[in-house]
Amino acid sequence: MRNLYESVTKLDHRCYDIYQLPEDILMEHAAYAITDQIKERFEPGAKVLIVAGPGNNGGDGVACARQLLGEYDVHLFMPYGAKSSMCKLQLERFYACGGELSENLTDADIVVDALFGSGLSEPLNEESQHIITRLNELQSFKIACDIPSGIDSKGNPLPVAFVADLTITMGAMKLSLFMDLAKDYVGKVIVADLGISSKLYESESDYKLLEESDLKPPYRTRFNSNKGTYGHLALIAGEKEGAAIMAALAALRYGVGLVTLVTCEKIQVPYELMHSSHLPPKTTALAAGMGLGMEYSDEDLEEFLHKDLPMVIDADLFYSSKIQEIVKREKVVLTPHPKEFGALLRNLNLADLSVEEIQRDRIGAAKIFTKAYPEVVLLLKGANPIIAQGEQFFINPLGTNALAKGGSGDILTGLIGALLAQGYDPLEAAIQGSLAHAIASRKVDKANYALAPSDLIEVIGKL
């Protein structure tokens, strides 16, 4: 798990004020992190195009150009000249080392985008849009310095952005790089140390980035145990019972001792699942909402929901007035996708946001909910799901686009339900369920268009 920051300005200032590391030293290290990646990947003599802007992001690019001079075929293009004092200083050093500016954009083995970083303050003008679009068309290996130019502090392209293979972000991971709308631009993200270890550079943060090493599958450690030791998950099956069946099969695979599908009518269920028209007395957790439809009246639902059980709630229940009672309970995980989240916010009279508005500021939208209901765990689905409770936010960047298929969400509900039933606290169940879901999507040995929910269930047994 790594810290994420909305802005690193405060952290940079700690370097100047406490560690006595001036901007110049930080910038030299920032530039060297880019130089280092180029040297690791390309032989001397390779052609490097560096596009540098007028501020300190440009300064990083100019310093990198100077570091490569003499060894690589360096082309430095500066459409707006140098404006910040550090950028000007770097340009003087570049000239002093014999460097010359290029007049044009040129094809190259490597492109370094150092046009704009954290200082991007307004939508890109036409010229910058044109430059970035041209860079995106080049067949080079593309490195973004700090942030792909054009991505704003909330992760949105303004309106275009550099498409990087590698983003080398300076000092610490930034939240904006892990928003859904930034996922097609950032490529692989690595952090450059700025002359000080991350332990000293970073301060506490409420925002965390989940990593593969955070996954802890529910391995069994007790030898003297029986099925009851591992909990009993009840899933309410509704009009589209397939959704609950898939969730139930995923739950069974993720360690829960007993799984019961609760249905209105007698339906055919896979032989490994139990089936009942009532909530089993020894239920330890409940999953409801997926495929629910209009099968149950509010009174029917009351029977399932009145008990004080940990629960994971999905899909159709976000449109039901029942949700207004559910969010007041303890031990609740909600797993809406952005459209359902919009419905949930309206249903609770918290906000009226479109899917686009939610996606443009996912953290801001999630905060509207978590401020009103700080006990409830929210998992806002998407390309990079956000798991939030109170003031804590966790982002899971590990899932792949193979998950963009009907039924993936039902598997996630099953996984979280399985962990709740096994006694995980709701936040840990949501984090661990999401990690298992995302990591499984990478381990399915199929083309990324081919993943089916049953493949996920198979792989979840081998994490």
Ligand SMILES: NC(=O)C1=CN([C@@H]2O[C@H](COP(=O)(O)OP(=O)(O)OC[C@H]3O[C@@H](n4cnc5c(N)ncnc54)[C@H](OP(=O)(O)O)[C@@H]3O)[C@@H](O)[C@H]2O)[C@@H](O)CC1
């Ligand atoms: N602080 C540190 O210690 C370290 C900082 N580091 C580096 O500094 C970067 C931040 O630098 P920064 O603050 O100078 O901002 P930056 O991203 O270069 O942009 C500002 C320039 O762009 C311009 N501009 C903005 N928007 C525009 C637009 N739409 N269209 C056109 N122009 C626009 C803006 O113009 P102005 O608004 O002033 O007219 C100004 O000239 C950071 O990302 C990291 O790479 C590292 O070296 C590590 C140590």
Ligand SMILES: Nc1ncnc2c1ncn2[C@@H]1O[C@H](COP(=O)(O)OP(=O)(O)O)[C@@H](O)[C@H]1O
């Ligand atoms: N492009 C993507 N990258 C990563 N994860 C994705 C992507 N698209 C969808 N997912 C994940 O797949 C699941 C889809 O759930 P949902 O939209 O509820 O679908 P359904 O209800 O049809 O199963 C969510 O967990 C979501 O985070």
Ligand SMILES: [K+]
């Ligand atoms: K950049």
